[in-house]
Amino acid sequence: MSSADTATPGASPVDWARIRGDFPLLSRQVHGKPLVYLDSANTGQKPAVVIEAVDDFFRNHNANVSRAVHALGAEATEAYEGARTKLARFLNVRPNELVLCSGTTFAINLVAYSWALPRLKAGDVIVVTRMEHHANIVPWQLVAERTGATIKVAELDDNGDLDLDALHALLTPEVKLLALAHVSNVLGTVNPVREICKAARKRGITTVVDGSQAAPHRVVDIASIGCDFYAITGHKMAGPTGTGALWARREHLESMPPFLGGGEMIKEVCFEGTVYNDPPHKFEAGTPNIAGFIGLGAAVDYLSAVGMDHIEAREQALLAYATERMDQVQGLRIFGRAREKAAVVSFLIEGAHSHDLATLLDLEGVAIRSGQHCAHPLMQYFGVPATCRASFAFYNTFEEIDAFIAALDKVRRLLA
The missing domain is CATH 3.90.1150.10 (Aspartate Aminotransferase, domain 1)
Known part of the structure; x- marks a missing residue:
């Protein structure tokens, strides 16, 4: 070769x-x-450009985001939000639909606690596949334990392909959530997520796609997949550790309560009540991994250039x-x-x-x-x-x- x-x-x-x-x-x-x-x-x-981007931030621009009017604060905020914009373009979504977080594990837990937990009840069903990473199994088990929902498993064949007929048969009216990997981290199986999400949507089933092993290796066009939630991890796609994102349909982000409380995720706080910030900032409490996301923005630029x-x-x-x-x-x-x-x-x-x-x-x-x-x-x-x-x-x-x-x-x- x-x-x-x-x-x-x-x-x-x-x-x-x-x-x-x-x-x-x-x-x-x-x-x-x-x-x-x-x-x-x-x-x-x-790549060196990612390492250099992180180093440059700490050497020349280090400040917190969204909380200072001085020059360093403005530079940090611009670079941090610029990374969100780059990542949104990379995934073909809008920046205001993209919650920046520590990775797929956090992203799926955010969906579990802010979307699923307030909505599911006894008798509801969550479907996951046999090939899921624990990050796309354990959060749903925790939700099921607290709501009385049950979990059903979509099986695969000996080649490692999902049994699509059996999966579709599982999608009964009781199913409220379907969680599946875009690409298996063990088998490498690329699941037909667009077809699966389309079938689920026709049945009114909310879909969560784990994109950790897809985003580093192929074009990911979330708009064409048609899911409700899509999670990625930055350190698998040439970015720093402790970075990632959850994409969600805007209507979900509007209706979901915050997962964590603190600074930045609020507009106004008083003891009588709090007014939350607009999504996606509503879900980004505290000081984020600013340098990490600047590095992830550099990684996205690098992957896009290749x-x-x-x-x-x-x-x-x-x-x-x-x-x-x-x-x-x-x-x-x-x-x-x-x-x-x-x-x-x-x-x-x-x-x-x-x-x-x-x-x-x-x-x-x-x-x-x-x-x-x-x-x-x-x-x-x-x-x-x-x-x-x-x-x-x-x-x-x-x-x-x-x-x-x-x-x-x-x-x-x-x-x-």
Whole structure:
């Protein structure tokens, strides 16, 4: 494969070697070996422009937002709200529909406590899928415990695809909420969220989409998906940790009570009562992660400059090559071969514990994830205690995949 691949016929080539050079951490060594970082589904690496944006804020503009008339306060507010505008454009939504928060976990809990908890009651049903991250399961369990609602599970097939017929059959009049991942963090399955949300909307069912594993790797057009809520995490999309957002339909944001109380989320406070701020600020109590969101704005600029269509094509090429090579490794089992999937491969090698495998690979400089990936019900479905997971990003190379396969073969022989 060339370092300057073409995403689509007629498209301008991308110099992926140059792009890789934008990420300082990727040039380091681990245990005396060149780092092969295959854990981007856990957290993405950061380009220098993101690191520099955060550094520049603290060096030259550090002040709180929306609370000072001095120059530094104005600069901080402009940069912070500018990040909201960039992120809204990236997702094809309006800035005033986008609540900035610490990530998908917070975003889904916001929906659970501010939308679901005041509305659901005994007899109502929440539907989630078997492949959900715990962040899209546990909040709904907490709501169900407090309201008397029940949870039903949409199952999948052995390839890791949702059983759409069974899912649609679950969408009975009792169902008030459907929560599902856009992309599975374990299987890489890309769910047909537009089709699913359209079916739910016809039945009056509110939809929550976990977009953590979608936004870093493909074009996300929330307007075309047709969901009610969409959550993202910034640190998976080349931004700093502690950043993310919840998009919600404006009518939901208007009707939902605040989740947290404090400064910034109010217009007027007196002991007789409080007037809340307009959405999205109504849900943004306290001092936010200002530097982090400025970094996320820089990350959005960076991803947009590379082009999400180019990024998806590059990662699909890496996935195809990695899958082909892994299928040649003796005793290796891949979990999840969905019709459409992102660049994530969960696997086990016969006779090897996932943690042992990951530890030995780390000694070869290869960083993968091992464990249950915050998806216990999915591990139970496949009948395994844990898996290893190699996840690829556009800054990875085909040579790194070759190094990964060579390390796998070496470790497999050690564990035999």
